[in-house]
Amino acid sequence: MRVIQASAPGRCGIIGNPSDIYGGVVVSASIPNRAVCRLTLGVPTQLPSDPTLWNAATARFPLEDVKVEWSTSIPRSSGLAGSTALLAATLACVLAARDEPPELRTGIGLKRFSELVRDIERNEAGVQCGYQDAYMVVHGGIQRMEFAGKRPDQVGPMATLESLNSPLPFLLVTTGVERLSGSVHGPVIERWMKGEPEVRSAIRRLVRLGVTGCASHMAHRWDNLASAMTENQDIVSNLGGSGEAIDKLIADCLACGAMAAKLAGAGMGGTVIALTPDPEKLKAKLSERGYSQFIQPSDEPGLQFEEF
Known part of the structure; x- marks a missing residue:
């Protein structure tokens, strides 16, 4: 065996x-x-x-x-x-x-x-x-x-x-709302394939944000990264990829001291990534508002075979 x-x-x-x-x-x-x-x-x-x-x-x-x-x-x-x-x-x-x-x-x-x-x-x-x-x-x-x-x-x-x-001054907070990312990607892809100017323009902005946001992250320019994350979320939201649970969680993150917050994945539900100099403090404040599912990103190995 x-x-x-x-x-x-x-x-x-x-x-x-x-x-x-x-x-x-x-x-x-x-x-x-x-x-x-x-x-x-x-x-x-x-x-x-x-x-x-x-x-x-x-x-x-x-x-x-x-x-x-x-x-x-x-x-x-x-x-x-x-x-x-x-x-x-x-x-x-x-x-x-x-x-x-x-x-x-x-x-x-x-x-x-x-x-x-x-x-x-x-x-x-x-x-x-x-x-x-x-x-x-x-x-x-x-x-x-x-x-x-x-x-x-x-x-x-x-x-x-x-x-x-690079440092990872972030906290992940899950809404508890389950969503399949493909259910959000599909309609946007269809609109992009049809050549809708709004969608094509939004995607071009996202591409630029990836470049500038990465530079800010590598240089530890957290204010600039916060601005880029906020714009990233605005674009995704305007394309129909956010939702009530995400919008509320983002607002709560900002009210509790986060510099910025955006979708980490699974639009209309899923998880928010918050930029914060003190993840533990933000976690404590969000816990007081009823949130309970938190993860801190870390530099982990990828796919690997395991012994047991």
Whole structure:
């Protein structure tokens, strides 16, 4: 009996999201929460109650006679790439079980596997998704990612990544409202494909914000980053990607002393990332207002096989 286990972290978008879908620049950080897949080979097949991601992975790479066990500490449908992290861990295990393990020790190997994860999520699982999730759960850390040449209708070349060694003065706060990011991306992509000037202009602004916001983050110009995050949120909101729960949480973050707050992912619900010089103080104040789900971004390893 052979057992294989892998895990991958969630992620939070700091600035520029969701311009990764449109050839933009995004800065993201990993979170300590991880999704885990464990495969036991050579036993009668046992699948999770919802096998959607398993079916997506094995549609491309069949595998039988296996017990599949999943666990995760990434909040469900919260815009923190939880599904992508679980798919990446599962796909890595499947390939290893087929004696075709992904190459995770080289930059090109990590990029190729990131592209494979996104391709399967989009075309086998049918999720309207960008690229930052797949790249982040595979690479981990704090990354500046440039997706030049990618569009909703064109995969384009692999992304260019730069690992950042920067502070993370942020606090993630989850609304508790579950939303699938694809339900927000889909309508905007459709409008972009139709060439709507408002959408095309907004995406161009997001691309510029990714560039300038990254420079501010690397230079520790927090006031400038706060302005960029606020504009990023305004653009997403105007495109229909915010919602009542998010708007209230952002207002509460600002009232409790945050310099800025914006969607980290999963529009109309999901999670907010707040820029703050004192995450613990902000957490305490928000707790008094009834919020209870907090995560602090951290420089975590990406996809990895695990011993147990």
